Amino acid sequence: MNQAASDPTVQPVPASVVEQVDAADVTLSNPKQAVISLGSNLGNRLETLQGAVDLLEDTPGLRVKAVSPVYETEPWGVEPGSQPSYFNAVVVVRTTLPPSSLLERGQAIEEAFHRVREERWGPRTIDVDIVSYADVVSDDPALTLPHPRAHERAFVLAPWHDVQPEAQLPGRGAVAELLAGVGDGTVHARADLELRLPE
Numbered sequence: 001m002n003q004a005a006s007d008p009t010v011q012p013v014p015a016s017v018v019e020q021v022d023a024a025d026v027t028l029s030n031p032k033q034a035v036i037s038l039g040s041n042l043g044n045r046l047e048t049l050q051g052a053v054d055l056l057e058d059t060p061g062l063r064v065k066a067v068s069p070v071y072e073t074e075p076w077g078v079e080p081g082s083q084p085s086y087f088n089a090v091v092v093v094r095t096t097l098p099p100s101s102l103l104e105r106g107q108a109i110e111e112a113f114h115r116v117r118e119e120r121w122g123p124r125t126i127d128v129d130i131v132s133y134a135d136v137v138s139d140d141p142a143l144t145l146p147h148p149r150a151h152e153r154a155f156v157l158a159p160w161h162d163v164q165p166e167a168q169l170p171g172r173g174a175v176a177e178l179l180a181g182v183g184d185g186t187v188h189a190r191a192d193l194e195l196r197l198p199e
């Protein structure tokens with residue numbers, strides 16, 4: 001029975017609040033897939049990437065489902081030879097965190113590795129980018145989804161393709177086709193190195 005109808009002192013819950021609570025319930029009970037790109041070109045690059053994978057797995061409401069091979073990649077977006085090469089990898093997770101909380105967690109992980117922001121695309125101990133979050137498309141500058149440059153980055157597409165050959169980048173198309181478009185000449189798999197999927 002409708003309580004408000006029987007008890008005039010109980011105010012009805014506004015529809016907008018009901019909508020918000022319902023949306024939160026759906027998020028909590030319905031984990032979403034997110035794809036995260038990790039990159040490092042300063043310090044012990046492999047150890048840092050592994051540390052980031054471990055911190056992701058330690059995140060409440062997040063499970064790491066797949067960790068890609070490690071790629072050594074030419075720095076993208078800067079003068080050739082001006083920076084050390086990167087190690088890159090992609091991690092596929094399932095999470096009940098909303099996109100904004102996932103971004104915050106990524107930024108906290110960057111801070112844990114003392115990432116310093118100096119110049120655009122400058123060298124860094126660790127970069128944690130949200131490549132995609134379910135099929136969400138958003139042009140919010142604080143969190144653009146999918147990542148606005150993912151479709152043109154072999155260092156994202158190649159490792160992602162390894163773990164999910166059928167993957168689609170929302171609004172951009174098949175990862176396999178995007179990778180074929182950009183080519184894989186600037187990235188090479190380091191078969192001698194491996195990131196562990198946390199136990």
Ligand SMILES: Nc1ncnc2c1ncn2[C@@H]1O[C@H](COP(=O)(O)OP(=O)(O)OP(=O)(O)O)[C@@H](O)[C@H]1O
Pocket residue numbers: 103117120121122127128129130131140141142143144145146147148149
């Ligand atoms: N999908 C996304 N993933 C991570 N950060 C994002 C995303 N979309 C927007 N941002 C915003 O971009 C800002 C700058 O991020 P960051 O310093 O990591 O850029 P960058 O790694 O140097 O360059 P790029 O964005 O080209 O990878 C962040 O503070 C964040 O708010």
Ligand SMILES: Nc1nc2c(c(=O)[nH]1)N=C(CO)CN2
Pocket residue numbers: 038039040073074075076077086088121127129155
């Ligand atoms: N190879 C490579 N190049 C980059 C990378 C990266 O992770 N790998 N990250 C950047 C800023 O996100 C800029 N350039």
